[in-house]
Amino acid sequence: MARNQRAMSERLHILVTGASRGIGAAIVGALEDQRVVGHSSKGDGGTIAADLGEPGVAEGLWAEALARLDGRIDVLVNNAGIFEAAPLALDHAEWVAAWERTQRVNLTASAELCRLAVRHFRDRGGGGRIVNVASRAAYRGDSPDHWHYAASKAGMIGMTKSIARAYAGEGIYAFAVCPGFTVTGMVDDYLASRGGVAALGELPLGRPATPVEIAEIVRWLATGAPASATGAIVDANGASYVR
Numbered sequence: 001m002a003r004n005q006r007a008m009s010e011r012l013h014i015l016v017t018g019a020s021r022g023i024g025a026a027i028v029g030a031l032e033d034q035r036v037v038g039h040s041s042k043g044d045g046g047t048i049a050a051d052l053g054e055p056g057v058a059e060g061l062w063a064e065a066l067a068r069l070d071g072r073i074d075v076l077v078n079n080a081g082i083f084e085a086a087p088l089a090l091d092h093a094e095w096v097a098a099w100e101r102t103q104r105v106n107l108t109a110s111a112e113l114c115r116l117a118v119r120h121f122r123d124r125g126g127g128g129r130i131v132n133v134a135s136r137a138a139y140r141g142d143s144p145d146h147w148h149y150a151a152s153k154a155g156m157i158g159m160t161k162s163i164a165r166a167y168a169g170e171g172i173y174a175f176a177v178c179p180g181f182t183v184t185g186m187v188d189d190y191l192a193s194r195g196g197v198a199a200l201g202e203l204p205l206g207r208p209a210t211p212v213e214i215a216e217i218v219r220w221l222a223t224g225a226p227a228s229a230t231g232a233i234v235d236a237n238g239a240s241y242v243r
Contacts, residue, residue, distance in 0.1 A: 011035045012223060013069040015062075017052070017113070018080030020044040022184035023133065026211035027077060030219040037068045039080065052080055052105045058112035072124065075222045076117040078110040078156075079133040085145040099148040106152035111159055118163065118172060127171025131221045132160050133214070136180040136237045153178075157233060164231030173230035175221040180237025181208040205238030 012034045018024040019038025028038050039061055043049025048068070050061040066073060082105045086098035114130055121128035137146070138153035156176065163174040181203075217234050225232070235241070 012074040013037075013072050014075040014077065014222065015039070015065040015069070015073055015113075016077040016079060017061075017110075018133075019047050023179070023182060023211045023214050024079045026215035027079060027218050030212070030215040031222065034075075034223070035069065037065045039065070052109035053082075053101055055104070058109045059116065062113060062116045066120075073117065073120060073128070075129045075131065076113055077131045077133070077218060077222060078113060079218075080109070081106045081133070081135075081152075083146065083149055085143075086148055087145050102148040103152050103155075106149070107155045107159075110156060114159060114163060114174075118167060121172045122167075122170060127173070129222055130160070130163060130172075130174040131218050132156050132174070132176040133218065134160075134176045134178050134233070136178050136235070136241050138178055139243055140241045160233070161231050168227070168230050171227075173225075173227060175225065175230065176233045177214060177217050177221070178233055178235050178237065179209055179214050180235075180240050182214055183208050183210050203238050203240050205240075207238070209236055209238060 014031055014034050014036045016024060016027050016031070016036055017039040019028050020040035020042075024038065028036050038045070038047040039050055040047040041049065041051050048061055048064045050057045052058060052061075082102060084098060084102060086095050086102075088095070090098065110132060114132075117128060117130055134156045135149070135153040137150040138157045142150040157178075160174045160176040163172070167174075214236055217236055221234070235243070
């Protein structure tokens with residue numbers, strides 16, 4: 001996996017955030033042959049409970065994950081995220097609060113965990129991997145009610161590329177996945193509020209992605225993608241946005 005590659009028989013130690021449902025649960029399933037610790041807001045199903053909307057929580061999450069994984073993490077998967085509307089008609093303070101909450105959960109907490117991961121990888125030697133689950137919205141934008149969501153995911157892409165450029169020589173690799181619409185509860189709620197699948201717009205593939213498809217991409221980046229791919233952003237949007 002890194003410059004000093006571990007024996008193939010040794011399982012990787014992996015932290016996956018937002019692991020209780022949807023894409024996160026599928027990622028945990030795709031990595032079942034590794035040693036995985038998951039996170040969720042409420043600690044469902046044995047995951048580590050941590051509300052990433054609260055400042056300072058990410059550090060405690062990292063510490064608990066390290067404890068459960070015997071002091072070693074090889075791969076960080078930042079999947080946790082929220083998609084909450086912030087209409088322009090909101091009271092100004094409410095709009096700003098919604099913006100800041102989305103940045104806190106989607107970007108700042110991910111950045112804190114990336115920082116902790118890079119420091120851990122450097123201290124231990126041998127490198128490590130970070131896989132950030134971003135969004136098609138990072139490149140094409142999102143609805144008028146979701147400026148903040150698109151901005152948070154664009155920030156995640158910039159962060160991923162910066163990490164890749166800075167630490168590749170130390171065997172620390174960073175990747176991101178940009179799903180389009182994926183069949184999850186979060187997307188189902190969004191579509192229901194807008195009249196169903198027709199709200200998806202043009203989908204050349206003819207259907208949304210499935211969590212299993214996104215999870216397979218994450219699995220490959222976390223465990224098998226070549227070092228030369230560091231910094232890569234993998235689109236998974238059914239050709240609904242081609243760049």
